[in-house]
Amino acid sequence: MPQEPVTVRRLLLKLTLILTLFFSVASAQDATQPDPLFQDNMALAVTITAPLTTLVRERSKDDYLQGLFEFTEADGSLVKLDIEIRTRGHFRHASCDFPPLSLNFKRKQVSGTLFDQQNKMKLVVHCDNHVRYEQNVLREFLAYRIHNAITDLSFRVRLLRVTYVDSEGRRDDQVRYAYLIEHKNRLAARLGLDVIELERTKVSSIQGDQLNLTSVFQYLIGNTDFSPIAGAPGRGCCHNYVLFGNNVDPLLSIPYDFDQSGFVDAPYASPNAALSIRNVRQRLYRGRCVNNEHIDVSIRMISDRRDKILALVENQEGLDARTQKKLLRYIDKYFDLVEAPKKVERYINKKCV
Numbered sequence: 001m002p003q004e005p006v007t008v009r010r011l012l013l014k015l016t017l018i019l020t021l022f023f024s025v026a027s028a029q030d031a032t033q034p035d036p037l038f039q040d041n042m043a044l045a046v047t048i049t050a051p052l053t054t055l056v057r058e059r060s061k062d063d064y065l066q067g068l069f070e071f072t073e074a075d076g077s078l079v080k081l082d083i084e085i086r087t088r089g090h091f092r093h094a095s096c097d098f099p100p101l102s103l104n105f106k107r108k109q110v111s112g113t114l115f116d117q118q119n120k121m122k123l124v125v126h127c128d129n130h131v132r133y134e135q136n137v138l139r140e141f142l143a144y145r146i147h148n149a150i151t152d153l154s155f156r157v158r159l160l161r162v163t164y165v166d167s168e169g170r171r172d173d174q175v176r177y178a179y180l181i182e183h184k185n186r187l188a189a190r191l192g193l194d195v196i197e198l199e200r201t202k203v204s205s206i207q208g209d210q211l212n213l214t215s216v217f218q219y220l221i222g223n224t225d226f227s228p229i230a231g232a233p234g235r236g237c238c239h240n241y242v243l244f245g246n247n248v249d250p251l252l253s254i255p256y257d258f259d260q261s262g263f264v265d266a267p268y269a270s271p272n273a274a275l276s277i278r279n280v281r282q283r284l285y286r287g288r289c290v291n292n293e294h295i296d297v298s299i300r301m302i303s304d305r306r307d308k309i310l311a312l313v314e315n316q317e318g319l320d321a322r323t324q325k326k327l328l329r330y331i332d333k334y335f336d337l338v339e340a341p342k343k344v345e346r347y348i349n350k351k352c353v
Contacts, residue, residue: 067083207249
């Protein structure tokens with residue numbers, strides 16, 4: 001059998017390599033594209049129908065109950081998704097009248113909808129029926145949005161206006177604000193990294209400038225309830241941080257869960273007694289001393305976004321005037337402090353751990 005000319009084989013090989021590279025790049029770009037759910041910051045009206053009486057009374061974190069999730073697409077079409085629903089969390093799970101929820105969507109059903117690529121998602125809900133708790137939901141949602149404004153290395157969130165319907169007919173319908181948090185696997189895909197599961201890690205293993213930026217952000221919102229390198233006993237790494245990496249570059253440690261911060265100021269929030277602060281509204285810097293060289297840059301990055309941060313608070317749907325005023329004043333106090341070099345030295349540089 002006659003052989004193909006060498007030049008033809010080379011052309012075919014080159015074409016194959018080009019196509020492989022093209023599709024690899026396209027796939028990588030698709031992975032880093034924002035999921036449809038997080039491309040709009042307006043509250044999405046949804047209805048969740050589930051056996052809420054059983055859910056709230058039994059509070060199982062292992063057994064899912066069957067439910068229905070409904071919303072209207074931008075084109076006006078009604079979408080009905082079967083979901084599995086259970087409770088989750090630790091502190092709020094035990095102390096709140098209405099515990100945080102975990103929703104499990106079916107991939108085949110969400111394909112091509114606003115929830116495309118979503119599977120398991122955390123739903124942050126009101127802790128109690130009092131109006132203050134709904135304001136706390138909006139305040140914590142804003143904390144995530146402020147982190148988004150500072151860096152793309154952050155968990156995205158989507159605000160919902162949820163109508164809760166008890167399929168058992170034993171609870172009245174409720175309409176409350178809630179929000180969904182980007183799953184860590186989706187964040188990893190967006191960053192082109194992997195979720196790293198460890199018992200604990202070292203500060204030296206984490207990218208210094210990124211970690212310090214999160215530390216200054218935590219100071220901005222008055223949060224001390226975290227550890228980027230270790231978790232609570234028996235829970236693994238890390239406390240209110242998730243590690244991401246590629247086994248080559250330093251790790252990224254990205255925070256979540258800000259309900260114990262002064263910015264949120266939840267009624268149940270209290271500081272760690274070991275920190276010697278009066279209440280959660282009192283700021284205390286918990287950044288790592290080894291990363292102090294990055295403090296000035298971190299402060300400048302956040303200060304450059306001051307107008308955007310303030311605009312987020314000023315324009316937040318559902319936030320009452322009293323809460324908005326408190327949040328703006330709390331943020332202004334941070335910016336007043338970081339504009340004074342002596343105060344930065346006293347309250348940030350010298351308070352590192």
